[in-house]
Amino acid sequence: MKLKLKLRYFASIREALGAGESLDIEEGATVATVRDVLIARGGAHATVLARGRALRSALDQVLCDESAVVADGSELAFFPPVTGG
Amino acid sequence: MGGARVTVQTADFHLGVEVAALRAGDAGVGAVAAFVGTVRDRNDGQGVSSMELEHYPGMTERAIEAMIDEAEKRFDIRGARVIHRVGLLQPQDQIMMVAVTSAHRGQAFQACEYLMDYLKTQAPFWKKEQTPEGARWVDARTSDDAAIARWGITAGNAVPIRGDA
Numbered sequence: 001m002k003l004k005l006k007l008r009y010f011a012s013i014r015e016a017l018g019a020g021e022s023l024d025i026e027e028g029a030t031v032a033t034v035r036d037v038l039i040a041r042g043g044a045h046a047t048v049l050a051r052g053r054a055l056r057s058a059l060d061q062v063l064c065d066e067s068a069v070v071a072d073g074s075e076l077a078f079f080p081p082v083t084g085g
Numbered sequence: 086m087g088g089a090r091v092t093v094q095t096a097d098f099h100l101g102v103e104v105a106a107l108r109a110g111d112a113g114v115g116a117v118a119a120f121v122g123t124v125r126d127r128n129d130g131q132g133v134s135s136m137e138l139e140h141y142p143g144m145t146e147r148a149i150e151a152m153i154d155e156a157e158k159r160f161d162i163r164g165a166r167v168i169h170r171v172g173l174l175q176p177q178d179q180i181m182m183v184a185v186t187s188a189h190r191g192q193a194f195q196a197c198e199y200l201m202d203y204l205k206t207q208a209p210f211w212k213k214e215q216t217p218e219g220a221r222w223v224d225a226r227t228s229d230d231a232a233i234a235r236w237g238i239t240a241g242n243a244v245p246i247r248g249d250a
């Protein structure tokens with residue numbers, strides 16, 4: 001049984017990958033798992049989500065770290081450091 | 086009090102009107118502290134001809150509401166109002182405002198600064214500048230992480246997550 005996630009991207013990540021996509025992933029996956037799966041695709045995903053790049057994530061619209069566990073139907077967003085104000 | 090606390094909008098705002106609404110009917114207010122951020126015509130050594138602001142609809146409003154809840158726990162304030170603009174802005178345009186009311190100035194100043202430090206590092210907004218050399222996304226500043234750290238909050242906004250490099 002795979003979990004269905006709604007991925008969303010913002011700012012420079014959105015420019016590279018589009019506004020978002022759906023992703024099926026195994027139960028127990030964390031935000032780090034999702035990031036690794038996306039990096040493994042290569043191409044633009046590997047470039048903008050690469051380890052060592054400043055990247056922030058939000059699970060169901062709350063900032064989270066990469067140990068957060070995703071659930072079926074979760075909205076998971078990746079974006080660069082924020083620069084409002 | 087009683088009006089919206091957080092608004093994200095493309096339209097400009099008027100600080101005086103917002104402050105009047107914030108303190109209307111509350112005779113316990115003895116102090117108002119406010120901050121307005123505006124678009125500079127230079128940033129990091131380059132001219133800026135315009136700026137595009139992006140946000141995460143829904144999350145942005147929720148994040149700022151949570152910041153105000155936290156400010157109300159930490160400081161003895163009576164009300165707070167945050168307006169942040171998105172879309173295309175020009176140098177000298179207003180970007181955002183924070184206003185806080187309290188009985189005395191100390192708590193109002195502190196809560197206003199706290200909200201700004203928090204917003205800079207935790208609210209999902211992103212700025213893209215137009216410069217003579219093309220468009221560029223504004224880099225987060227480690228000085229903003231340092232600013233929120235003095236309130237005992239670790240942001241880690243401007244740097245890769247520890248152990249992730």
